[in-house]
Amino acid sequence: MKDLFGNALLDYQNGNYSEDIITSTNISDEDVLPLPYLFRKYKDMPKIEQKALELCKGDILDVGCGSGSHSLYLQSKGYKVKAIDVSKGAIEVSKQRGVLHAEVLNILDETETFDTILLLMNGTGIFQELTQVSKYLSQLKTLLKPGGQILIDSSDIKYMYEDEDGGFWMDMNAGYYGELDYFLSYKGEKESPMKWLYLDFETLKLACETVGLTCEMSVEGEHFDYLARITI
Numbered sequence: 001m002k003d004l005f006g007n008a009l010l011d012y013q014n015g016n017y018s019e020d021i022i023t024s025t026n027i028s029d030e031d032v033l034p035l036p037y038l039f040r041k042y043k044d045m046p047k048i049e050q051k052a053l054e055l056c057k058g059d060i061l062d063v064g065c066g067s068g069s070h071s072l073y074l075q076s077k078g079y080k081v082k083a084i085d086v087s088k089g090a091i092e093v094s095k096q097r098g099v100l101h102a103e104v105l106n107i108l109d110e111t112e113t114f115d116t117i118l119l120l121m122n123g124t125g126i127f128q129e130l131t132q133v134s135k136y137l138s139q140l141k142t143l144l145k146p147g148g149q150i151l152i153d154s155s156d157i158k159y160m161y162e163d164e165d166g167g168f169w170m171d172m173n174a175g176y177y178g179e180l181d182y183f184l185s186y187k188g189e190k191e192s193p194m195k196w197l198y199l200d201f202e203t204l205k206l207a208c209e210t211v212g213l214t215c216e217m218s219v220e221g222e223h224f225d226y227l228a229r230i231t232i
Ligand SMILES: C[S@@+](CC[C@H](N)C(=O)[O-])C[C@H]1O[C@@H](n2cnc3c(N)ncnc32)[C@H](O)[C@@H]1O
Pocket: 005, 038, 063, 064, 065, 066, 067, 069, 084, 085, 086, 087, 090, 105, 106, 107, 108, 120, 121, 122, 126
């Protein structure tokens, strides 16, 4: 990984903002991911994220924290937060912005336990593929203190396969329709392709049940997106 995502965050943080991140997927054209959005304040967050922050309790783990926006808000409310990310740049920026406990760490290597585990901005993305969901959920389960909760958002992206006549063109012989190849570029450089998973609520719920977790719909968003609350 070249960590172009982290480089972009560092540029913005250090006052060198000149370009946004460009993303695309195997089923969609190029799109702009504005860097200021990755530094959003509470009032600019989607309702789903605001609700997730309201539901937080106890010691919190912010997984894939990015620039640390959610961690900073929670810290300001007096919570003890640990922020982790695989991106070195993201952790550097989180620290510069004031996140007190930020560490370069893959969620699969985390060992501490928490009352709330937060995965936001399509939190299921880090699971990458449907076949890996149980592995990640089982790991998250081991990190929950008694009475703890996982708050995770995602979207049912079936609508992306809908044609003008209302029909769906997805290939039923291919894998699950929420498994995407995700491409990111910044300042003309291309990041290595990544896998990024969107999960519809029912599939997430089923996956939770297979590893002994209970999954409830916490908020339904305006565009097929949702926040789920997962407990043991
Ligand atoms: C879409 S960004 C979301 C950033 C932030 N949560 C936000 O809402 O602005 C996903 C983040 O997850 C991180 N990430 C991906 N896989 C991860 C893993 N296995 N463990 C920890 N972080 C991971 C990425 O580096 C990236 O910063």
